Each structure stands twice: as structure tokens, then as C-alpha cells.
Amino acid sequence: MRIVDIREVTLPIKSSIRNAYIDFSKMTLSLVAVVTDVIRDGKPVVGYGFNSNGRYGQGALIRERFRPRLLEAAPESLQDDSGANLDPHKVWACMMTNEKPGGHGERSVAVGTIDMAIWDAVAKIEGKPLFQLLAERYGSGTPNRQVFVYAAGGYYWPGQDLEALKREMQGYVDRGYTVVKKKIGGDTLANDMKRIEAVLSILPSGHKLAVDANGRFDLKTAIEYAKALSQYDLFWYEEAGDPLDYALQAELANHYAGPMATGENLFSMQDARNLIRYGGMRPDRDWLQFDCALSYGLVEYLRTLDMLKDHGWSPSRCIPHGGHQMSLAIAAGLGLGGNESYPDLFQPFGGFPDGVKVEGGYVTLPELPGIGFEGKADLYAEMKQLGEA
Structure with missing residues (x-):
């Protein structure tokens, strides 16, 4: 199995509210879809993820660094031992290739957004709720x-x-x-x-x-x-x-x-x-x-x-x-x-x-x-x- 595509769109979550530090009038987030070639109920399995509020959309980082690394990787290098599913730890390691330690800024949000979509896809391929998969x-x-x-x-x-x-x-x-x-x-x-x-x-x-x-x-x-x-x-x-x-x-x-x-x-x-x-x-x-x-x-x-x-x-x-x-x-x-x-x-x-x-x-x-x-x-x-x- 392999990842066919990784798609990102930046969406507004603006609101006329503020906390002690920031207002949310121009707040955005990234929505990501990780499309696989695994078919369930006649359709490809797609995992979804997005970043939390309080940060902004991560489109540039996702498109320029993390998406290319995953799509260029050999499919088997991202698979679990069975070859039938993704291994989130291998996917994570691939995303972080050539990234220096430290500097935990916006890249942590971009990686976290894709990681959410990967786990969503992994649990769907297993046919389980993610909470059940994690407990096991x-x-x-x-x-x-x-x-x-x-x-x-x-x-x-x-x-x-x-x-x-x-x-x-x-x-x-x-x-x-x-x-x-x-x-x-x-x-x-x-x-x-x-x-x-x-x-x-x-x-x-x-x-x-x-x-x-x-x-x-x-x-x-x-x-x-x-x-x-x-x-x-x-x-x-x-x-x-x-x-x-x-x-x-x-x-x-x-x-x-x-x-x-x-x-x-x-x-x-x-x-x-x-x-x-x-x-x-x-x-x-x-x-x-x-x-x-x-x-x-x-x-x-x-x-x-x-x-x-x-x-x-x-x-x-x-x-x-x-x-x-x-x-x-x-x-x-x-x-x-x-x-x-x-x-x-x-x-x-x-x-x-x-x-x-x-x-x-x-x-x-x-x-x-x-x-x-x-x-x-x-x-x-x-x-x-x-x-x-």
C-alpha cells in the first residue's frame, strides 16, 4: 500500500474574540487529507487532520517540505511489518529527515497536522476507532x-x-x-x-x-x-x-x-x-x-x-x-x-x-x-x- 497524495487547504476560523495576548480576527488553520490506495467500501481510505486554534495555517511548510518527502519516499519505507498499513513512526521519521534538533516552531504544527491524518488513515485501514487501536x-x-x-x-x-x-x-x-x-x-x-x-x-x-x-x-x-x-x-x-x-x-x-x-x-x-x-x-x-x-x-x-x-x-x-x-x-x-x-x-x-x-x-x-x-x-x-x- 502507499500514500497517493497529500492535500492541504488553508481555511479561516476567524472570530471577533480575544484573550490576554491575541485576537482571532484573522486566524486560519490547515486542513489536510492523506489519500491512500487502500480501498474500503469501494473508495480509497483518506485520513484527515488539522491544526489546533491559536496557530495559523501551515500550507507553505506542508507543501514545500513535508509533503514532498512523503510522496518521494519508497512506499515500503513507510509501511508497517505487514505491508498492509502505514507505520506512523516511520512516516514521522521520514517527515523529519534533514531537520535539525531544536527549533520547535511552526514545523511542529505542520508535522502534527499531517500526523493526525496518518493516524486517522491507519485506524480506518484497521477498521477500528483510533481510541481502540491506541489502547491495544x-x-x-x-x-x-x-x-x-x-x-x-x-x-x-x-x-x-x-x-x-x-x-x-x-x-x-x-x-x-x-x-x-x-x-x-x-x-x-x-x-x-x-x-x-x-x-x-x-x-x-x-x-x-x-x-x-x-x-x-x-x-x-x-x-x-x-x-x-x-x-x-x-x-x-x-x-x-x-x-x-x-x-x-x-x-x-x-x-x-x-x-x-x-x-x-x-x-x-x-x-x-x-x-x-x-x-x-x-x-x-x-x-x-x-x-x-x-x-x-x-x-x-x-x-x-x-x-x-x-x-x-x-x-x-x-x-x-x-x-x-x-x-x-x-x-x-x-x-x-x-x-x-x-x-x-x-x-x-x-x-x-x-x-x-x-x-x-x-x-x-x-x-x-x-x-x-x-x-x-x-x-x-x-x-x-x-x-x-
């Missing part, structure tokens, strides 16, 4: 199809007042979420506290709020927020400072006893390892948000999970950023702690297959081959257009 190859053998999800929202947007913020969060609660997240750092500390208290005022007993600074703060401001936030029982305090400022993160742990979260903007196992070594993260309470779609894909994520195990961390402390079905499948197959969700944003790429409901903060993944994109009609309409071009 790398997990306990039995996936946990029930996955915790939280609702990410609470962005700053034009004309928003406290009542509008409360209506947004109430909508997430009404849809079954037990944890909601809002942004901080895009206003004054005093106004952010008002926003926090407005959200807390509508949350039922047993529900929690997480807050996210998107890396905005210097150490002084991060500590000021930590002291103010300590009065609340928050689910977590996320990404207070620059994601590579491990000294800031480590010092912050001396001023905030509650759970903290970070990692979504680390793009390699080595970056993740430095966070664990030097960032003062606490495996009994803190959360890790590495996103495979931004960090070289699942092949690299597996290395990251192995590293975490070596350092005494459980995969259950990982709740990936991104809100996409790839991380849902990884969570179910490899025992992660859950996944981010964007109920109303970045559509049609966020969310779940049609008919999947949030119940008590959890979703149950359906038995769909591959990642399950075909179960989400609006998303698959975009994918099918590219895959059958």
Missing part, C-alpha cells in the same frame, strides 16, 4: 470511552458585559459541563475579579471555574493574580507567564497552593521535559496541556507520555489543549485526564460527533472508525470536499 498498542488494551471535557470560553469580545458573560457560562452548564473556563489578563485585576465572581455566582454546587492568562504576566503580576485568585476554589490557574519561563512557573508555585496548568505552547518532548525538570509543576495537583496537533503529533506525544512516566507523572494529569477529536481519542485510548472543548467557537473543527452529548461533564465516544470525523456532518463536509478533490 500502547495502553491497557481496553479504552475508557467516557472522557471528561470542560467548556473553554469566557473570551473578551466587543460589547460584552457581566450579564452576557454569565449567559455564556450558564449555557455551558445547561449543556452538561461541570467545569467552565474564562480568560483573565486582558483587563485590570479588579475587573477580572468582577468577571470571575460573576461566573462563580451562576455555577451550581460541585461545578468549577478555571482561569487562563494565556502567558500574559510577568512574575510580579502573576503573583498578584495568584494572591487574588487564592480566595476562590478554582479548577486551575492556567499559563500565567511565558510558556518557556520555567523559573516564573516554579516561583509561582510558592505563591499559589491551588492547581495550576500549562503546556499548550510547548512543542516537543524536550520542551515538556524541561517544564517537568525546572517548572516546579506538582504531580499531585497540577495539569499538563500538551496538544499533539501543535507538537509534532501523536508520535511525539507518545514520547512525552513515556517521559512523564519516568518522572513520576500519571497520564491522567494530562488534559490537552485544542478541543479536537484527536485528543479525545488519545484520552480514551491512553488514559488521559480529559480534553478541552469549545462548544461555540472554532467551528466546525471543534466539538464532538453528532448526537454526542455532555452528561455530568463527560462524553461517551461513539464506535466510529479512525478519529471519527465522519460522524460530524458539518466538519466532514469540509473534509470530503478536500479528500475527494
Whole structure:
């Protein structure tokens, strides 16, 4: 078997929202289709992937570097031992041929996007949901199809007042979420506290709020927020400072006893390892948000999970950023702690297959081959257009 083609299209996911650092008015992503010569139900198997929000489309890198390497490779060099399927690890190694160590910037997103499509194709060729394939190859053998999800929202947007913020969060609660997240750092500390208290005022007993600074703060401001936030029982305090400022993160742990979260903007196992070594993260309470779609894909994520195990961390402390079905499948197959969700944003790429409901903060993944994109009609309409071009 072989890869016949790799197709990319750059699509807008623009929205009139902002966090503490960026706005999303010109945000794009890359959608990729990996077309194989394997036939199922009379059609070629096509794997699909896309990069998470918060970065931009990767078309140039995909077209100029990574697509040519895969299409020029000898087909057998990308196959598993049976010769009937792709080996994602061999595909990854081919993509990274002639790439120097370090420099984990945009190329990690381009590789992660193609890697997602490769795993989708591999699981479809096997005729299994990706979560089942992962559980059999790398997990306990039995996936946990029930996955915790939280609702990410609470962005700053034009004309928003406290009542509008409360209506947004109430909508997430009404849809079954037990944890909601809002942004901080895009206003004054005093106004952010008002926003926090407005959200807390509508949350039922047993529900929690997480807050996210998107890396905005210097150490002084991060500590000021930590002291103010300590009065609340928050689910977590996320990404207070620059994601590579491990000294800031480590010092912050001396001023905030509650759970903290970070990692979504680390793009390699080595970056993740430095966070664990030097960032003062606490495996009994803190959360890790590495996103495979931004960090070289699942092949690299597996290395990251192995590293975490070596350092005494459980995969259950990982709740990936991104809100996409790839991380849902990884969570179910490899025992992660859950996944981010964007109920109303970045559509049609966020969310779940049609008919999947949030119940008590959890979703149950359906038995769909591959990642399950075909179960989400609006998303698959975009994918099918590219895959059958």
C-alpha cells in the first residue's frame, strides 16, 4: 500500500474574540487529507487532520517540505511489518529527515497536522476507532470511552458585559459541563475579579471555574493574580507567564497552593521535559496541556507520555489543549485526564460527533472508525470536499 497524495487547504476560523495576548480576527488553520490506495467500501481510505486554534495555517511548510518527502519516499519505507498499513513512526521519521534538533516552531504544527491524518488513515485501514487501536498498542488494551471535557470560553469580545458573560457560562452548564473556563489578563485585576465572581455566582454546587492568562504576566503580576485568585476554589490557574519561563512557573508555585496548568505552547518532548525538570509543576495537583496537533503529533506525544512516566507523572494529569477529536481519542485510548472543548467557537473543527452529548461533564465516544470525523456532518463536509478533490 502507499500514500497517493497529500492535500492541504488553508481555511479561516476567524472570530471577533480575544484573550490576554491575541485576537482571532484573522486566524486560519490547515486542513489536510492523506489519500491512500487502500480501498474500503469501494473508495480509497483518506485520513484527515488539522491544526489546533491559536496557530495559523501551515500550507507553505506542508507543501514545500513535508509533503514532498512523503510522496518521494519508497512506499515500503513507510509501511508497517505487514505491508498492509502505514507505520506512523516511520512516516514521522521520514517527515523529519534533514531537520535539525531544536527549533520547535511552526514545523511542529505542520508535522502534527499531517500526523493526525496518518493516524486517522491507519485506524480506518484497521477498521477500528483510533481510541481502540491506541489502547491495544500502547495502553491497557481496553479504552475508557467516557472522557471528561470542560467548556473553554469566557473570551473578551466587543460589547460584552457581566450579564452576557454569565449567559455564556450558564449555557455551558445547561449543556452538561461541570467545569467552565474564562480568560483573565486582558483587563485590570479588579475587573477580572468582577468577571470571575460573576461566573462563580451562576455555577451550581460541585461545578468549577478555571482561569487562563494565556502567558500574559510577568512574575510580579502573576503573583498578584495568584494572591487574588487564592480566595476562590478554582479548577486551575492556567499559563500565567511565558510558556518557556520555567523559573516564573516554579516561583509561582510558592505563591499559589491551588492547581495550576500549562503546556499548550510547548512543542516537543524536550520542551515538556524541561517544564517537568525546572517548572516546579506538582504531580499531585497540577495539569499538563500538551496538544499533539501543535507538537509534532501523536508520535511525539507518545514520547512525552513515556517521559512523564519516568518522572513520576500519571497520564491522567494530562488534559490537552485544542478541543479536537484527536485528543479525545488519545484520552480514551491512553488514559488521559480529559480534553478541552469549545462548544461555540472554532467551528466546525471543534466539538464532538453528532448526537454526542455532555452528561455530568463527560462524553461517551461513539464506535466510529479512525478519529471519527465522519460522524460530524458539518466538519466532514469540509473534509470530503478536500479528500475527494
